[in-house]
Amino acid sequence: MGVRQEDDINAKIIPPKEQEISDEIEIKVKKYLRGEGANLEVLHDKKLKGQLAVREELYGKSAKAAAKAEKWLMPSEGGYLEAEGIEKTWRIKQEAIAREVDILSRKNQHDIVLPELGPYTMNFTSSGRYMAVAGRKGHLAIIDMKSMGLIKEFQVREAVRDVVFLHNEQFFAAAQKKYPYIYNRDGTELHCLKEHGAILKLQFLKNHFLLASVNKFGQLHYQDVTTGQMVGNYRTGHGRSDVMRVNPFNGVIALGHSNGSLSMWKPTSSAPLIKMLCHHGPVSALAFHSNGHLMATAGMDRKIKLWDLRKFEVLQTLPGHAKTLDFSQKGLLAASTGSFVQILGDFSGSQNYSRYMNHSIAKGYQVRNVLFRPYEDVLAIGHSMGWSSILIPGSGEPNFDSWVANPFETSKQRREKEVKSLLDKLPPETIMLDPRKIGTMRPMRKKEKPSKQERDAEMEAAVADAKNSITRKKKTKGRNKPSKRSKKVQEAVERAKRPFLEEELSQKKKQKISEQSELPKSLQRFVRKTA
Amino acid sequence: MKVKVISRSTDEFTRERSQDLQRVFRNFDPNLRTQEKAVEYVRALNAAKLEKIFARPFVGAMDGHIDAVSCMAKNPNHLKGIFSGSMDGDVRLWDLASRQTVCQFPGHQGAVRGLTASTDGRILVSCGTDCTVRLWNVPLATVTDSDDSSDNSVKPLAVYVWKNAFWAVDHQWNGDLFATAGAQVDIWDHNRSQPVNSFEWGKDTVISVRFNPGEPNVLATSASDRSITIYDLRMSSPARKLIMRTKTNSIAWNPMEPMNFTAANEDCSCYSYDARKLDEARCVHKDHVSAVMDIDYSPTGREFVTGSYDRTVRIFQFNAGHSREVYHTKRMQRVFCVKFSCDGSYVISGSDDTNLRIWKAKASEQLGVLLPRERRNQEYLEAVKNRYKHLPEVKRIVRHRHLPKPIYKASALRRIMTEAERKKEERRRAHSAPGSMPRVPLRKKRIIKEIE
Numbered sequence: 013m014g015v016r017q018e019d020d021i022n023a024k025i026i027p028p029k030e031q032e033i034s035d036e037i038e039i040k041v042k043k044y045l046r047g048e049g050a051n052l053e054v055l056h057d058k059k060l061k062g063q064l065a066v067r068e069e070l071y072g073k074s075a076k077a078a079a080k081a082e083k084w085l086m087p088s089e090g091g092y093l094e095a096e097g098i099e100k101t102w103r104i105k106q107e108a109i110a111r112e113v114d115i116l117s118r119k120n121q122h123d124i125v126l127p128e129l130g131p132y133t134m135n136f137t138s139s140g141r142y143m144a145v146a147g148r149k150g151h152l153a154i155i156d157m158k159s160m161g162l163i164k165e166f167q168v169r170e171a172v173r174d175v176v177f178l179h180n181e182q183f184f185a186a187a188q189k190k191y192p193y194i195y196n197r198d199g200t201e202l203h204c205l206k207e208h209g210a211i212l213k214l215q216f217l218k219n220h221f222l223l224a225s226v227n228k229f230g231q232l233h234y235q236d237v238t239t240g241q242m243v244g245n246y247r248t249g250h251g252r253s254d255v256m257r258v259n260p261f262n263g264v265i266a267l268g269h270s271n272g273s274l275s276m277w278k279p280t281s282s283a284p285l286i287k288m289l290c291h292h293g294p295v296s297a298l299a300f301h302s303n304g305h306l307m308a309t310a311g312m313d314r315k316i317k318l319w320d321l322r323k324f325e326v327l328q329t330l331p332g333h334a335k336t337l338d339f340s341q342k343g344l345l346a347a348s349t350g351s352f353v354q355i356l357g358d359f360s361g362s363q364n365y366s367r368y369m370n371h372s373i374a375k376g377y378q379v380r381n382v383l384f385r386p387y388e389d390v391l392a393i394g395h396s397m398g399w400s401s402i403l404i405p406g407s408g409e410p411n412f413d414s415w416v417a418n419p420f421e422t423s424k425q426r427r428e429k430e431v432k433s434l435l436d437k438l439p440p441e442t443i444m445l446d447p448r449k450i451g452t453m454r455p456m457r458k459k460e461k462p463s464k465q466e467r468d469a470e471m472e473a474a475v476a477d478a479k480n481s482i483t484r485k486k487k488t489k490g491r492n493k494p495s496k497r498s499k500k501v502q503e504a505v506e507r508a509k510r511p512f513l514e515e516e517l518s519q520k521k522k523q524k525i526s527e528q529s530e531l532p533k534s535l536q537r538f539v540r541k542t543a
Numbered sequence: 544m545k546v547k548v549i550s551r552s553t554d555e556f557t558r559e560r561s562q563d564l565q566r567v568f569r570n571f572d573p574n575l576r577t578q579e580k581a582v583e584y585v586r587a588l589n590a591a592k593l594e595k596i597f598a599r600p601f602v603g604a605m606d607g608h609i610d611a612v613s614c615m616a617k618n619p620n621h622l623k624g625i626f627s628g629s630m631d632g633d634v635r636l637w638d639l640a641s642r643q644t645v646c647q648f649p650g651h652q653g654a655v656r657g658l659t660a661s662t663d664g665r666i667l668v669s670c671g672t673d674c675t676v677r678l679w680n681v682p683l684a685t686v687t688d689s690d691d692s693s694d695n696s697v698k699p700l701a702v703y704v705w706k707n708a709f710w711a712v713d714h715q716w717n718g719d720l721f722a723t724a725g726a727q728v729d730i731w732d733h734n735r736s737q738p739v740n741s742f743e744w745g746k747d748t749v750i751s752v753r754f755n756p757g758e759p760n761v762l763a764t765s766a767s768d769r770s771i772t773i774y775d776l777r778m779s780s781p782a783r784k785l786i787m788r789t790k791t792n793s794i795a796w797n798p799m800e801p802m803n804f805t806a807a808n809e810d811c812s813c814y815s816y817d818a819r820k821l822d823e824a825r826c827v828h829k830d831h832v833s834a835v836m837d838i839d840y841s842p843t844g845r846e847f848v849t850g851s852y853d854r855t856v857r858i859f860q861f862n863a864g865h866s867r868e869v870y871h872t873k874r875m876q877r878v879f880c881v882k883f884s885c886d887g888s889y890v891i892s893g894s895d896d897t898n899l900r901i902w903k904a905k906a907s908e909q910l911g912v913l914l915p916r917e918r919r920n921q922e923y924l925e926a927v928k929n930r931y932k933h934l935p936e937v938k939r940i941v942r943h944r945h946l947p948k949p950i951y952k953a954s955a956l957r958r959i960m961t962e963a964e965r966k967k968e969e970r971r972r973a974h975s976a977p978g979s980m981p982r983v984p985l986r987k988k989r990i991i992k993e994i995e
Contacts, residue, residue, distance in 0.1 A: 046573055059862070078571040087555070087568060094545040109546055117548045158553075219578050260577050303574050341574075389548045405548050413570040420556045425565065435589060442581040450580045451931060533973045 033083070040079035045071065047448065090342065091389040091405035093369070102354075102367045106402050113403065119160065120390045123373075123400040126151070131380035132394040135176045135184070138218065139417040140386035140408075144184045145399060146175035152186055154197060157385070158419070166199045176214040178223070178237055179433060180426055185223060187211045192225060194237070207242055208233045213256040217263050219438045222279065224265050226256045232265065234279040234440065243440050244279035255295050259321075261304025263443040268295030272311060279440040286445070288324055290317060299337035299345065306363065308345055310334035316347055318365060327363055330356070340384035340407035344368060346391055348379040353393060355404055371402055387412045387419055471512045478508035587931035590924040591940040593907075600870055600906035602889065605642045605899040608633055612893030614657055614711075615880045618681070620664035622885050627893055628655030634669050636681065639884070639891075639901060648679050648697050657712035659721060666700065666733065670709035670723050677702050678733065703736045705729070711751045717759045720776070724749035728764055730776060742774050744781050753794045755818075757801025763818070765791035769991075771806055773818055784994040785821045787814070793837045797861065799844025805861075807835035807849055811957075813859070814989065822993050824986040828859045830866040832953035841883045841904070848890045848904075850878030853950055856892045858904065869944050870902050 026034075049068050055061045093109070095101045110118050126132070130148030137143075142163070143155045150172055153165035163181075174187040182197045185205075192211050194203040211225040211233075222243060223235045230251045234244040248267060255268030264285060265277045272291040275284035291311025299308045307319040310333070318328040332354070334347035345356045345365060357368035371393075373379065378396040385392055385401070388408045392401045412419060421429070442450065479501055486492060531539060558565055573579065610631035617625050624645065628634045632651030635644045653672035660667055660681070667679040678700040711724040720739070723729045728749050729738035747768040755761040760776040771791055772784045789809040797803045803825065805815045813828040813835055833853035840847045846867070848858050856878055857866040876895035883890055883904070890902045903910070913921070931937045946954070972980045 044571065044573065081569070081571060086570065088549060088551065089547075091548045092545070096544055099544060104544060108544065109548075112544070112546045113548050114550055116552070117550045120548075219582065263578065302577070304577075387549070403548050405546055408549050409570075409572075409575070410549050411570040412568060413572075413575055414567045415569070416575050418568075419551070420553065422565070436582050436585055438578065438581045438585055442578065442584075447578045447581055450584050451934065532975075532977070 037076070037079045037083060040082055041072075041075045044075035044078040086411045088410035090410045091408070093405040102370045104369065106371060109403050109405070117389075117403060120388065120401055121403050124398045126398040131378060131396040132399045133174060133381050134383055134392055134394050134399060136383060136385055136392075137177045137181050137417075138386060139412070139419045139421065140388055141419045141421070142177070142181035143385075143392065144175045144177055145394070146172040146186055148172065150188075152195070152199075154181065154184065164197060164199045168193075173212055174214045176216050176223075178216055179218065179221060180430060182426075183237075185214055185216070187214050187225065192223075203240075205235065207245070208235070212252070212254055215256055215258040215265060217258055217265075217443075218260075219436075220263055220440055220443065221434075221437050222263075222440060224256070224258065224279075226253055226267060228252055232267070232277055236440075238434065238437065244282075246277065246282050248275065248277075248284070250275070255298050257298045257300060259300040259304065259307075260302050261300070262445060262447045263438075264445060266298055266300070266307070268298050268309065270294040272313075274298070274309060276445070278443040280443070286324070290319075291315060297334050297337040297347075299339050301339045301343060302341060306339070306343075308337050308339065308347075310337055310347065318345075318363070320363075328365060330365065336379065336381045338382050338384055340391075340404070341386060341409040342407055344384070344404065344407045346382045346384065346404075348382050348393065351375055351377045351379060351395070353379060353382060353391070353402075355391070355407075357406070369404060373400060384408070386417065467512060467515075471509060474508040474512070475505050478504040583927055584931055584934070584937075586924070587927045587934075587937050588940070590928040591932070591937050593924070594928065595907070595940060595943070597909070598906040600868075600903045601872065602901040602903060603642050604874075605637050605644075605901070606897065607635060607637075607644050608897040608899075611877075611879065611895045611897060612899060613654055613879055615882050615891065615893050615899070616658035616660050616667070617882050617885060618660040618664045619662075619885060625882065625884075625891055625899075626658050626660065626667055627880075627899055628658045628669060628671075629897065630654040632671065632673075634658065634667075634679075636667075637899065639889070642901070646682055646697055648677075648699070650677055650699055650702070651675070653708075656708075656710050657723065659712050659714040661714050661721070661733070662717055662719075668712055668714060668721050670712040672708040674706065674708050675702055675704050676709065676712070676723060676731065701733075701736070703731070705738070710748060713752045713754050713762070715754050715759050716756045722752045722754065722762055724752040724764060728752060728762075728774065740776070740779075742781055744772055744784060745770070750790070751793050753796055753804070755796050755801050755804075756798045757796075761818075763794045763796070763804055765794055765806065771816075771821075773821075783818075783821055785816070786991045786994070788989050788991060792835060795838045795840045795847060797840055797844045797847075798842055803861075805838055805840070805847060807838040808989075809834045810989070811835060811851070811853075813838060813847075813849055814986075815861070822987070822990065823984075824990070826862055826864065827985050827989075828864060828866070830857055830859075830869070830954075831855070832950055832957060836878060837880045839881055839883045841887045842885055843887050846904075848881045848883050850881035850892050850894070852877050853953070854878065854894075854947075855950060856881055856890065856902065858890065868906060869946065871947055871950070872900070873947075874898070875900060 050064065052061050052064055093101055106121060110121055129151040132145050132147050134143055134145045141158055143157055145153050148171060150168045150170050152168060152172060154163040156163055168188060170189040172186050172188050175184060177184045183194060185192050185194045190210055192205045192208050192214060193201055196202055208225045209227040211227040213226050215224045217224060221236055221238045223237050225233050230248045230253055232246045232248055235242050250269040253267045253269045257266050259266060266274055268274050272289055272293055272295060274288050274290045274295060276286040277284050290309045291313050293312030295309055295311050297310040305321050307321050308316060310316045314331060314333055316330040316332055316334050317326050320327050332347060333349040335349045338346045343358055347354055351373045353371045355369040356365040358365050373393065373395060380394045383392045384407055389403055389405050390401050391404045392399060418425060556566060608629040610629045612627050613630050614628045615625060623639050625637050625639060626634065627637065632653060632655055634648035634655055636646050638645050651671045651673060655669055655671045657670045665681055667681050668676065670676045679697055680700050682697065707726040709723045709725045712721060714721040720730050720732055723731065726748055727741055727743035730740040731738050745768055747766045749764045749766045752762055752764045762774050764772050767790055769790050770784050770786045772781050774781045791806040791808050793807040795805055802818050803815060804818060805813050807813050811831045811833060814824040815826040817825055831851040831853055833851055835849050835851045838847055838849045844861065846858055846860050848856060850856050854871060854876055856870040858868040859866045874896060878892050878894045880893040881890060888904050890904050891899055893899045932941050
């Protein structure tokens with residue numbers, strides 16, 4: 013017995029380092045649990061309850077295993093930038109960073125000057141290895157960022173407004189003057205999508221293989237690139253809108269309009285899912301965080317607002333202009349206007365964004381768009397004289413998953429991945445505001461009857477409304493007699509009260525019927541019905 | 544200022560030689576994967592469809608008998624062999640892999656009603672309607688060895704003649720005794736020409752007998768007075784009797800939970816009981832439309848197979864009310880006996896049309912050796928399909944089975960009849976005093992009495 017007691021005491025004394033580690037793992041486990049467990053108390057089916065309880069336990073175990081794998085098995089660590097002493101991180105220049113960093117990373121800091129061919133816009137593949145650039149005057153190019161080699165460049169001799177990669181680097185779509193075109197990696201034109209019209213912005217929904225575009229007349233088109241079928245074609249009703257972004261969490265397209273409102277669309281409905289008023293002026297830029305909860309919008313009213321998409325509330329308002337916004341994988345926000353780029357970061361963990369880094373490119377260069385490169389600490393800036401790329405430590409996800417996006421993909425792996433992702437292609441009906449609803453239980457519809465106090469309060473509120481609405485009218489030329497006015501008020505009050513009284517009556521009737529039904533069925537016909 | 548930037552060197556992330564495997568790195572962060580539930584759902588749907596595409600359960604038929612197959616026995620020591628006896632007295636040993644007869648055991652004059660193999664598998668016991676119990680030596684040679692002598696008769700080790708026709712025989716799992724069922728239950732020893740012991744409770748014939756796999760001295764029998772009786776060899780009197788509304792054709796003990804047994808009944812359903820508590824069935828397994836003739840458990844104890852008079856073979860989970868799989872063919876007539884193979888992957892059915900048929904227990908299973916990646920992929924598809932199999936689209940595909948028209952119509956008719964009875968009972972309950980008609984669950988309803 014004495015030995016056992018000693019064992020117990022020893023078991024409780026965990027060395028502090030291990031305690032720290034286990035606490036860290038506890039915090040990480042929450043991330044992998046993906047929300048709360050199901051409420052099994054509501055179930056009456058004991059067999060199902062037992063099976064689900066076992067499964068819930070399994071989820072806990074797998075979440076713990078994933079947290080441990082994250083702690084111990086990840087090959088790379090993330091980047092960081094720490095200022096020492098009175099130094100501030102936003103005063104640190106790119107040259108200073110370049111001096112501290114290795115040669116390989118210094119290659120990522122460069123400026124490509126192409127002055128004649130107009131402001132440049134670019135797009136990365138999901139692995140961050142290939143970049144497609146489009147100059148306004150018709151210059152299209154694909155570049156392999158690992159080797160900095162040009163794969164293909166060509167001139168289309170037309171205005172190009174946007175470029176986007178399809179599911180891998182073999183195909184990309186360019187929004188040209190009249191229609192969007194789809195090109196091969198070798199520059200061969202594959203398709204001319206005439207139905208879209210003259211489009212301003214293109215976005216590709218990766219899981220659904222849908223190409224979304226918004227054109228000059230404010231029409232939104234969704235086209236399935238595997239079958240070529242036009243899945244949806246809707247008039248937004250708000251006119252021309254330059255700002256379109258896809259929310260990677262749920263596949264919803266958000267459009268920013270010139271009256272300051274933002275609408276969110278899905279391909280299976282002709283009315284927007286959500287319409288929210290964001291700014292006092294036109295919306296100039298839009299970006300989504302990859303976790304689906306955070307959205308940043310910028311408007312002409314010199315404000316950058318951060319929204320919580322679960323409650324559709326403003327989390328933070330920052331002053332400043334932003335012609336383009338982008339979130340990095342780790343949650344840093346890049347905002348730029350003119351020739352100035354600022355990067356904001358959330359370091360306190362409470363979704364409070366503050367200045368992290370600044371960068372000004374040469375005066376006179378107008379920034380067209382900023383884009384973080386996936387899985388790297390690099391920000392690509394497309395401007396009127398070409399494009400540049402700068403180092404932003406801590407912006408990229410250091411550990412990639414080979415089965416999601418592999419920057420070191422071979423051609424065989426790329427082909428396999430293409431086939432597998434085609435098999436997993438989601439139908440357009442799965443696009444919804446909350447994608448976690450798929451596979452959950454339908455909630456029990458329990459209409460809770462409002463209590464008597466609530467009902468009275470509602471009635472009084474309706475009566476007050478009615479009174480107010482009536483007293484507004486004031487007639488002239490002798491038609492404004494007080495008796496008539498009071499009669500009108502009474503009528504309005506009665507009309508407002510009527511639905512509540514009818515409900516009370518029907519409830520009383522139901523009570524009577526339920527009292528009657530306590531008798532057996534065969535005797536119910538003999539109950540005297542008191543009118 | 545402290546700075547660190549992500550820099551990946553190509554050597555760490557790619558393979559050195561082309562003979563190496565490609566390197567795979569995992570990050571389980573849910574933020575990297577968008578819409579994972581929708582992707583899983585699509586995969587479940589595709590997995591259900593693929594399962595239906597690959598569902599080819601029929602492996603082969605073994606023909607050779609010239610009369611209906613009445614009983615089968617499996618040898619627990621040999622995976623590939625199965626014994627079968629037919630209505631004209633022909634007993635054969637089959638090799639399942641080649642689907643050929645290894646050897647025949649001629650001798651019975653009438654129908655062979657029961658077959659069983661001894662614990663070590665060397666002796667085969669057969670009994671029939673010609674009032675004899677015959678013991679045979681089982682040859683160890685396979686088909687390839689004995690080409691010439693494949694059809695040669697094997698002389699019986701012993702022939703014991705007794706007073707009445709026998710209906711069934713079963714051997715102890717771990718002992719030397721075997722029991723026959725006829726006018727009464729007789730316990731025999733290999734070497735004695737007369738039964739060592741005899742049990743009787745009532746004057747009706749005993750139709751089937753089964754020894755308990757866990758407790759070698761306990762056996763369950765079913766008789767034509769609609770009863771199931773449990774005997775203990777150590778006590779000279781029977782232990783318990785349970786009378787149901789209809790006759791039980793066959794009983795099988797769960798090899799993994801030896802206190803539970805399942806009885807295949809004439810009223811188209813199977814009843815699982817706990818032998819310690821016989822007043823209520825643990826589970827009622829309904830899906831057949833005609834009498835269930837035979838039942839056998841899988842060695843895993845998780846599912847069992849039943850063969851019924853309605854020409855189908857069904858596989859049930861041990862605790863499920865409805866079958867998970869149904870097998871039928873135009874050529875298969877009334878199924879009289881079924882056996883689960885000793886590795887749990889095949890089901891053998893013996894039927895009226897003189898053939899034994901081998902079916903896969905899992906219809907879309909890939910036979911043969913699977914490479915580890917293939918096997919893991921199959922397991923993943925199975926798991927993801929099970930996760931979403933309650934949703935309507937997936938459920939529709941998973942549940943769909945083609946049934947022959949007579950069985951489809953018969954099951955619809957049964958549904959209408961039970962629904963009508965239920966409605967009538969509800970109305971009677973509504974028009975009688977509250978509490979005067981207690982609700983009796985189906986598990987209890989079919990039992991008349993339990994007698995000690």
